[in-house]
Amino acid sequence: MSDDPLSTEIAALAVAWPGAERLAVAKRTLVVLPGIRMTGDWAPDTLDGLVIADGWPQNRPQLLIDAAVTRSGQEPANFSRQYLADRAWYSYSFNAAWDPARPQLVPAVRAWLRRFDGRP
Amino acid sequence: MAARSGDLRVDGATWNAISDHLADEHDEQVAALLVRGRPKDDPVALVVERWRPVSDAYVRDRIHGLTWDGRFNLRLAEEAEPAGLGVVFVHRHAGRGTPRLSRIDRTHGRALMQFLRRRCPEATHGILVLGDGGIAGWIDAPNGRRRWAEVRSAGPPPLVLPPREVEPDVDLSDRQLLAFGTTGMDAVAASRIGLVGLSGGGSHVAQQLIHAGVGTLVAIDAQLVEYSNLRRLVGARRRDVNKTLKVHVARRLARDVRPGVRVIAVPEEFPSARSLEALRSVDLLIGCVDGWDVRDDLNAFALQHRIPYIDIGAVITPPTGRVGVRISGQISIVLPGGPCLRCMGILTDQRVEDARQVRRGYLVGEPEPQVVSVNGLLASEAVTAALMLIGGADSNAARRRYLYPPGILREVYASAARDCPACGESGFRSAKTRA
Numbered sequence: 001m002s003d004d005p006l007s008t009e010i011a012a013l014a015v016a017w018p019g020a021e022r023l024a025v026a027k028r029t030l031v032v033l034p035g036i037r038m039t040g041d042w043a044p045d046t047l048d049g050l051v052i053a054d055g056w057p058q059n060r061p062q063l064l065i066d067a068a069v070t071r072s073g074q075e076p077a078n079f080s081r082q083y084l085a086d087r088a089w090y091s092y093s094f095n096a097a098w099d100p101a102r103p104q105l106v107p108a109v110r111a112w113l114r115r116f117d118g119r120p
Numbered sequence: 121m122a123a124r125s126g127d128l129r130v131d132g133a134t135w136n137a138i139s140d141h142l143a144d145e146h147d148e149q150v151a152a153l154l155v156r157g158r159p160k161d162d163p164v165a166l167v168v169e170r171w172r173p174v175s176d177a178y179v180r181d182r183i184h185g186l187t188w189d190g191r192f193n194l195r196l197a198e199e200a201e202p203a204g205l206g207v208v209f210v211h212r213h214a215g216r217g218t219p220r221l222s223r224i225d226r227t228h229g230r231a232l233m234q235f236l237r238r239r240c241p242e243a244t245h246g247i248l249v250l251g252d253g254g255i256a257g258w259i260d261a262p263n264g265r266r267r268w269a270e271v272r273s274a275g276p277p278p279l280v281l282p283p284r285e286v287e288p289d290v291d292l293s294d295r296q297l298l299a300f301g302t303t304g305m306d307a308v309a310a311s312r313i314g315l316v317g318l319s320g321g322g323s324h325v326a327q328q329l330i331h332a333g334v335g336t337l338v339a340i341d342a343q344l345v346e347y348s349n350l351r352r353l354v355g356a357r358r359r360d361v362n363k364t365l366k367v368h369v370a371r372r373l374a375r376d377v378r379p380g381v382r383v384i385a386v387p388e389e390f391p392s393a394r395s396l397e398a399l400r401s402v403d404l405l406i407g408c409v410d411g412w413d414v415r416d417d418l419n420a421f422a423l424q425h426r427i428p429y430i431d432i433g434a435v436i437t438p439p440t441g442r443v444g445v446r447i448s449g450q451i452s453i454v455l456p457g458g459p460c461l462r463c464m465g466i467l468t469d470q471r472v473e474d475a476r477q478v479r480r481g482y483l484v485g486e487p488e489p490q491v492v493s494v495n496g497l498l499a500s501e502a503v504t505a506a507l508m509l510i511g512g513a514d515s516n517a518a519r520r521r522y523l524y525p526p527g528i529l530r531e532v533y534a535s536a537a538r539d540c541p542a543c544g545e546s547g548f549r550s551a552k553t554r555a
Contacts, residue, residue, distance in 0.1 A: 078481030083417035
């Protein structure tokens with residue numbers, strides 16, 4: 001077990017999402033989360049996520065997913081595609097406060113997923 | 121069902137160095153290539169990251185086939201494993217035609233693969249034998265054995281082994297034949313070109329590539345023809361408006377002009393998973409896109425897969441006061457190894473991030489002016505560069521800028537930056553999933 005706070009956070013991600021893998025990319029902190037379950041009738045309901053934690057803990061982490069989700073055939077209003085680690089990822093707009101003094105990654109990912117609970 | 125296969129891709133400078141090492145007329149030589157590739161892809165693309173010669177210090181026997189000290193293999197495994205790389209051993213057989221594996225090749229090869237499978241179990245390894253007219257050997261992936269399909273280098277000079285078979289399509293009165301010769305024409309007819317964006321500039325590029333007779337055009341664009349496109353989308357008709365996909369306009373043109381050209385139409389936006397899959401097998405990529413973020417992704421994708429990438433773009437400034445219309449355009453050629461669009465100063469973090477913010481709805485984006493003739497001018501330059509790269513031209517300017525007035529195209533100096541986040545030593549092309 002590492003004492004490095006970031007490694008501890010990534011280990012916590014692997015507990016919450018078994019199979020989580022950190023990508024070996026110079027100067028980047030990228031973690032793939034396999035098998036994320038989407039709630040709220042989104043399709044697909046299971047997908048992979050990518051946590052971008054560059055500049056952690058000062059910078060807010062981002063979560064990207066590997067599919068364009070729809071609900072009742074409708075896509076969310078604003079999203080962008082991004083090519084990272086030789087895969088296509090989708091980034092959805094998300095406003096949330098980030099407190100570097102409480103920089104836990106697992107709650108941050110869960111908060112991001114709740115963005116999809118209520119609205120397309 | 122076809123057997124699963126794989127390609128080897130390597131940049132021109134690296135390939136030339138490997139070829140020189142293997143070309144020793146007196147002693148058989150072997151090179152170990154450290155490669156990256158995703159085993160679940162089919163065909164798997166193995167990209168050469170670096171290579172190590174089996175130096176004389178390790179050679180044990182040359183008389184009964186080249187054998188070497190196991191410490192060399194150990195050092196290779198120690199280098200490959202932490203980087204998540206595989207190892208391909210390559211040597212050359214003299215003679216024409218497709219080489220055949222010797223008994224020693226098979227026996228030693230199996231032993232090497234067993235060793236590497238134990239030391240680097242998640243990576244993809246292989247044995248490769250080169251001949252003048254083909255390749256032999258096998259790929260040892262975690263999910264099974266595969267055959268080699270192709271070895272490719274963007275060059276210069278460009279290389280495809282074994283040479284692709286093309287349908288004879290030679291008209292001796294063809295004036296393009298006079299320019300490129302039979303070899304160049306065959307290279308064009310065998311080529312696979314990826315084209316992202318088939319609107320203003322991209323439709324001109326598609327039209328010219330089809331007339332020139334490329335083998336396969338992989339066309340990526342999600343949009344339908346709109347009424348406003350009729351001023352600049354060549355090949356589009358009024359009855360296409362709101363009905364026909366832009367990629368299908370290109371496919372229709374190929375059917376009408378040169379049915380031998382295969383158009384793979386992918387009506388999705390880059391980088392969707394399907395577009396990435398379709399583009400991984402191309403020899404050359406041309407980007408005719410508006411967004412800086414998409415350019416950044418194309419730049420990274422091309423570097424990752426060692427695919428030459430040609431980007432075009434124009435900015436037209438409307439007249440203000442006593443100053444008339446101003447046009448600034450660029451054509452940029454990114455070869456494997458760089459300089460890339462970031463080294464050239466075309467892509468910046470700020471431009472890319474602003475473009476992403478527009479797509480996410482945080483910033484407002486405005487449509488930019490476009491004129492059919494400017495699109496056509498830059499598209500023609502892009503296609504000329506593409507044909508020269510495929511045909512084996514020995515040099516290409518990395519970046520040229522078009523300015524109107526006075527209407528000049530001039531070369532802009534560009535060199536690869538060691539600290540470039542895309543193509544430099546710490547660049548993203550080293551990406552590899554590891555636990």
